[in-house]
Amino acid sequence: MSQRRLILGLTLAISLATSFTSRSEEKSQDAQGPVPAIPASVPAEAAFHSVLMMGNLAGTQASWKTPDGKLHFLFQYNDRGRGPQLFTDMKLSDGLPISTETKGNDYFKDQVEEHFSLEKQRAHWKNKGEQGEMVVSKPAFYVGMFSPPEELAMLTCAALAHGGRMALLPEGEAGVQRVGELTLTANGKTEKVTQYALSGLDFSPTYIWLDSDKNLFASGTMWIMAIRKGWESVQQQIVKVQTDTDTKRALNLAKKLAHKPQGRLVIYNANLFDAESASTRKNQTVVVSGQRIESVAPSKESDRGAGEVIDATGRTVIPGIWDMHAHVSGNDGLLNLAAGVTTVRDLANDIDELQARRKRIEEGLEIGTRIIAAGIIDGPGPYQGPTKVLAGTEAEARAAVQKYAALGYPQVKLYSSLKPELVPVVIDEARKHGMRVSGHIPATMTAAECVKLGFNEIQHANFLVLNFMPDVKETRTPARFTEPAKRAAEIDLKSPQVQEFIKLLKDRQVAIDPTLNILESMLADRPGEVGEGFAAVATRMPAQIRRGFLTGGLPVPEGMDRRYRDSFATMLKLVKAAYDAGITVEAGTDSLAGFALDRELELYVKAGIPAPQVLQLATLGAARIMKRDKELGSIAAGKLADLAIVDGDPSSSISDIRKMLSVIKDGVRYESAELYRELGVATQ
Numbered sequence: 001m002s003q004r005r006l007i008l009g010l011t012l013a014i015s016l017a018t019s020f021t022s023r024s025e026e027k028s029q030d031a032q033g034p035v036p037a038i039p040a041s042v043p044a045e046a047a048f049h050s051v052l053m054m055g056n057l058a059g060t061q062a063s064w065k066t067p068d069g070k071l072h073f074l075f076q077y078n079d080r081g082r083g084p085q086l087f088t089d090m091k092l093s094d095g096l097p098i099s100t101e102t103k104g105n106d107y108f109k110d111q112v113e114e115h116f117s118l119e120k121q122r123a124h125w126k127n128k129g130e131q132g133e134m135v136v137s138k139p140a141f142y143v144g145m146f147s148p149p150e151e152l153a154m155l156t157c158a159a160l161a162h163g164g165r166m167a168l169l170p171e172g173e174a175g176v177q178r179v180g181e182l183t184l185t186a187n188g189k190t191e192k193v194t195q196y197a198l199s200g201l202d203f204s205p206t207y208i209w210l211d212s213d214k215n216l217f218a219s220g221t222m223w224i225m226a227i228r229k230g231w232e233s234v235q236q237q238i239v240k241v242q243t244d245t246d247t248k249r250a251l252n253l254a255k256k257l258a259h260k261p262q263g264r265l266v267i268y269n270a271n272l273f274d275a276e277s278a279s280t281r282k283n284q285t286v287v288v289s290g291q292r293i294e295s296v297a298p299s300k301e302s303d304r305g306a307g308e309v310i311d312a313t314g315r316t317v318i319p320g321i322w323d324m325h326a327h328v329s330g331n332d333g334l335l336n337l338a339a340g341v342t343t344v345r346d347l348a349n350d351i352d353e354l355q356a357r358r359k360r361i362e363e364g365l366e367i368g369t370r371i372i373a374a375g376i377i378d379g380p381g382p383y384q385g386p387t388k389v390l391a392g393t394e395a396e397a398r399a400a401v402q403k404y405a406a407l408g409y410p411q412v413k414l415y416s417s418l419k420p421e422l423v424p425v426v427i428d429e430a431r432k433h434g435m436r437v438s439g440h441i442p443a444t445m446t447a448a449e450c451v452k453l454g455f456n457e458i459q460h461a462n463f464l465v466l467n468f469m470p471d472v473k474e475t476r477t478p479a480r481f482t483e484p485a486k487r488a489a490e491i492d493l494k495s496p497q498v499q500e501f502i503k504l505l506k507d508r509q510v511a512i513d514p515t516l517n518i519l520e521s522m523l524a525d526r527p528g529e530v531g532e533g534f535a536a537v538a539t540r541m542p543a544q545i546r547r548g549f550l551t552g553g554l555p556v557p558e559g560m561d562r563r564y565r566d567s568f569a570t571m572l573k574l575v576k577a578a579y580d581a582g583i584t585v586e587a588g589t590d591s592l593a594g595f596a597l598d599r600e601l602e603l604y605v606k607a608g609i610p611a612p613q614v615l616q617l618a619t620l621g622a623a624r625i626m627k628r629d630k631e632l633g634s635i636a637a638g639k640l641a642d643l644a645i646v647d648g649d650p651s652s653s654i655s656d657i658r659k660m661l662s663v664i665k666d667g668v669r670y671e672s673a674e675l676y677r678e679l680g681v682a683t684q
Helices: 010-016 150-161 232-257 301-305 332-338 351-362 394-406 420-432 447-453 461-466 479-490 496-507 516-524 543-548 561-580 595-607 611-617 620-625 654-658 672-679
Strands: 047-053 056-065 071-077 085-093 096-105 111-119 122-126 131-135 140-142 165-169 173-186 189-199 206-210 216-220 224-228 265-274 279-289 292-298 308-311 316-319 321-326 341-346 370-377 411-414 436-439 457-459 511-513 643-646 660-665 668-671
Touching: 047 071, 047 216, 047 232, 096 140, 122 140, 140 150, 150 165, 150 173, 150 189, 150 206, 150 216, 173 232, 189 216, 189 232, 206 232, 224 232, 232 332, 232 351, 232 672, 265 301, 265 643, 279 316, 301 308, 321 332, 321 620, 332 341, 332 660, 332 672, 341 620, 351 370, 370 394, 370 436, 394 411, 394 420, 411 420, 420 436, 420 447, 447 457, 447 461, 447 496, 457 461, 461 479, 461 516, 461 561, 479 516, 479 561, 496 561, 516 561, 516 595, 561 595, 595 611, 595 654, 611 620, 611 654, 660 672, 668 672
Parallel strands: 140 165, 265 308, 265 316, 321 341, 341 370, 370 411, 411 436, 436 457, 457 511
Antiparallel strands: 047 056, 047 224, 056 071, 071 085, 085 096, 096 111, 111 122, 122 131, 165 173, 173 189, 189 206, 206 216, 216 224, 265 279, 279 292, 316 643, 643 660, 660 668
């Protein structure tokens, strides 16, 4: 439920979204809730694009022109009761916007009003996150914070008309390159479309497909795509071509950025974080040979001549960090490794895509972390999650678990629409295959009920506090966010009810995966301000990513600002109370790879968990949970060489985790600055 993956305009939603399920399922399922009806104000002669989520119809883009020369757009979709409805009026001059008005609601149903105008070389813009003006002395394109997919095609055409580059407003620059052509057939019609790669909007190129008249044909991914109405059946062909394009790019990056030592790699005179004892040993030399750590010993002068030497004087070497709640997508490998993350647990993804990505990473064809996969299972219905692995009967539930077990998945994750009576069925089948069980708390159930049935862990701190709100039955909707935001501040953590729940978690050895970073964004971020979670890094980001940090979190009802912040503070305190009781805390993000994990660790320290123990739970603790601690999680002779060099000491000041210099994964070295440069992220 990543806030960053729910950015409202399709421009950023496409870029940051993650695929969630297998394309190999035998039959399609219904969309993620009723498809919004097309308003009567949209003329029948408008051009229509379908908005697909995981191949299912979820919404519409409509575009039309009126006699006054204005362009008009409707963009709407439904994602489990969430989703925008935006009306945009636009006027162009020489293919560039000179006037834009957008009204409607955003993904979380908050009101949207966005205005842009360009008159006499002076641009003005205002939306809920931004307000400004500037003199424009050259052709420039305003990218709306809340805009229809068609805007991507318009920007592509504008860049093509100006030599392949186009200045962006309020800031930044876009570039466009022609990738190739594809001939498609559907419903007896044939269309030749051209693929373009649009850079400057995200960490990597965004793909746009235009027809022979340079009109939008499609843009997006399997997770969310706008595609011309009547051509929905060719989505997978388009996605395959995009995947092939990305694979070629990934191979080139791997050749360029992965530094494989010719002999031994010697890290000399480091402060070494010992994850076993959660303490730091000074003046240590770590020798890496091939994929493994050969030795760890006090430094001596002769170590300098033992191979390829990195002088780590004044720096700290830590084990590779784990992100225990990821949904891996294209840029995540570089973002994670740059931040010292060498292993992630993927808690829901497209089976085929994830398997292919893991294979490419293992073969050195793509830069990425180790990936431990968990499979998602949900129930069919109007609020079903973005997955085709759906179970409505006992037979379907057992078959879903068996499918994941056959793929070697060590864990299944239950989602919010699974019928309560199928929860013990999934748990029973998972136990037969030695698999962990975790997830959201299915609607109408409480966390305590799921724990008693056999959950091994619970995702998201909002589901922990919902345990004390049994009257909130419909948690498939945004109520699972808004009710904790309104009411968590009232919870007495010393009450018998809370203490009994904490004891239950402890007695049943249930771990918690609180993903505090996204809840902080939801409850504490406000429009027009960069929230505390990304304040330390926002200025380093590409311009359009940085703008996304200004949209704020959940809509805050009048008079509830303090309450929302206090509710997040209660979640912090609850996590600390659980930790103090001996409950295992997992460090996971469900958000922007790398950077969000830095914030997650900072929040644990803010909650009161000592920094050395936070580093321990994010390294050896995670490896132990997934039974990989014999080879990962700590720096010791014989273990796999996953470690990182930090310009500081995060065991003393956790925020030093942001000062990553070099990362070694499987004995291969990566330089954080080089990885960030490829992503358009400035170094510190």
